[in-house]
Amino acid sequence: MNQDQPRLVAVSNRLPVSLVREGDQWTVRPGSGGLVTALAPVLRNRGGLWIGWCGATEGAEIEALMGPASREAGYSLHPVTLTADEVRDFYYGFSNEIIWPLFHDLQVRCNFQPRYWHAYQEANRKFAAVAADFSRPSDFIWVHDYHLMQMARALKAMGIQRRTGFFLHIPFPPLDIFLKLPWRAEILSGLLEYDLIGFQTQRDRRNFLSCVHHLMPQLRVRGRGGVVRLAVGEREVRVGAFPISIDFDEFARGAGSQEVADCAWFLHERFPERQVILGVDRLDYTKGIPERLFAFRNALERFPDLHERVNLVLVVVPSREEAPEYRALKAEIDRLVGEVNGRFTRSGWVPIHYYYRSLSRTELLAYYRLSEIALVTPLKDGMNLVCKEYCACKLEEDGVLILSEFAGAVSQLHRDALLVNPYDMEGVANAIHQAFRMDTDERRQRMHRLRAAIRRRDIYWWVNTFLRAALAKDLADFPPVEDYMPQMDITPGTEEGGGAPSGE
Incomplete structure (x- = not known):
């Protein structure tokens, strides 16, 4: 060179x-x-x-x-x-x-x-x-x-x-x-x-x-x-x-492989006639995992039609297990999963399937592909690539994304995801129920637009845009990236909070 x-x-x-x-x-x-x-x-x-x-x-x-x-x-x-x-x-x-x-x-x-x-x-x-x-x-x-x-x-x-x-x-x-x-x-x-x-x-x-x-x-x-x-x-x-992204085409190709399709078919046999709600996170206090479990419990308490019709697949990837606060966080997650399953389990139905381990890439893509709903609810996140990976893998465009307002990805995906405040237990539960009941046409319209937005600004767009900004003489070619701010519709006699999420 x-x-x-x-x-x-x-x-x-x-x-x-x-x-x-x-x-x-x-x-x-x-x-x-x-x-x-x-x-x-x-x-x-x-x-x-x-x-x-x-x-x-x-x-x-x-x-x-x-x-x-x-x-x-x-x-x-x-x-x-x-x-x-x-x-x-x-x-x-x-x-x-x-x-x-x-x-x-x-x-x-x-x-x-x-x-x-x-x-x-x-x-x-x-x-x-x-x-x-x-x-x-x-x-x-x-x-x-x-x-x-x-x-x-x-x-x-x-x-x-x-x-x-x-x-x-x-x-x-x-x-x-x-x-x-x-x-x-x-x-x-x-x-x-x-x-x-x-x-x-x-x-x-x-x-x-x-x-x-x-x-x-x-x-x-x-x-x-x-x-x-x-x-x-x-x-x-x-x-x-410069919002970071993923290699959209690589995830889509992987999700379309025969190996992933076979794995998804095998895994889906565990959830007959049920919708799968997927949560995948590294063990960290910023990811809002206990808050997510509280919200799922609230949904089961308030919406009986979810019983025996949904499963939450909770994947927590081990991280920093030597730190006392992370060990305490894991103990809290273990306790909450046990409480929810102990209270709501029926013959042939355990509400939460909990995995504390890393998934192989084939398993991960298979879960993305088979899950009807992705529950991505960090308390705060720079971007969150899980939500983008999930959308890229929904080849049939039949999934629903529930997304925290405090994930960086919300700026790009807010129009077609169901947006939630992860601290609002009832609001997240409402979004779970809305996603569960959403008809096929609306799911496909939303997911089609989500996938198009992510494909348009993929990882190569991110790198090229950053490097161009570093080297370009004229910065007029860089329009602002989209921003997002929650909008509150408060009318006299109503209370804000615990209401319907965006899109209802």
Whole structure:
């Protein structure tokens, strides 16, 4: 490759592979998660580099294993080495005990330990050092997510000049919540060292610009549309909203395979003459799993016609089981599932089928395809790709999507999903009943439009739009992405809350 030809360098907390010790040997395993799903196909098609932590601490034979892994991935993998203390304080500490809950509006769960901040800075310097070693001046470095908000500043402190972009996969909080962060000035100014800052939604971008306006009033926003400019000294920082998506065609092809069709037929035999309501989530307090179970219980209490006619398939993927609050969350989910099943089970019918494990890809696509209803109700989510994957797999266009108003995907899908406030138990129960009773024509009309919207703005659209925004001279070609704000129809003598969801 020509040394002057620009390359794409992706940087994230984790590589798309991880090292796992099996006995005395280290084994390379493919990674998983939204970022891997989103970015790996793009780098594979375009060529490029990926920099990140491989999941092992110092002492592993990391470099020797990366060559074969790079050849299999189709692009170069360059690992960042972290110590066990850095993993504890940078990853589990600052990233997941401070930024994760704070940016999801759950500040009461934050643990503002000063040593976490110092570890976060040092880890960002390590990522920057690897990027400096393997990138070229002509490369574009695309940094991903909340673990690496200080990396551009670290690069510049080393004297390394590169074009850089940053994309935040999780929400950005409103001003009154962001202000609670002890290192708010450092985080905000560190983000402004990037040349392009991308968010999932217009709301996230608006929150960020509000923080800049109030905390750095000397900075001025220029331009209108999907991408605006901030004058930061003599530099120009671009800020936009770029909703992430999926490889729609790949999911549709997978769902249409004979293997998935056979699996779906086999699984559906467990639910004769019943509608399947599907919930798939990683174990996390932001996903609203207990609230979902309360709502399902409420639906069974209030709508007897659901009895023996529906099954909730609840798939919870294990995550961070070493953390006490996650163990407590799992215990609560286990208890609620047991209570609902103990109360409502009849001969031949158990209301909730609960799986605490990862599904194989074939199983996952089969459940997407066979489920009549998807119940996607996070308390807050940057985007949520499960709802998009579900729609892509509904080849017969016969499903109903129930979607939280606080998922980033609602901006794109609000017209044809049934929207709910996940804190509104009766409102979610009403949506379940509405979806259960929805006729075939309405289901197909809604799902057809949902699938068209997701296909139109797929993962390749996302990548191309972000990179164009980073490199384009004229930003007039970037119209604003769609926004969503709940609309309340309150008339005298009525009460808001617990009412019919959108579309009723």
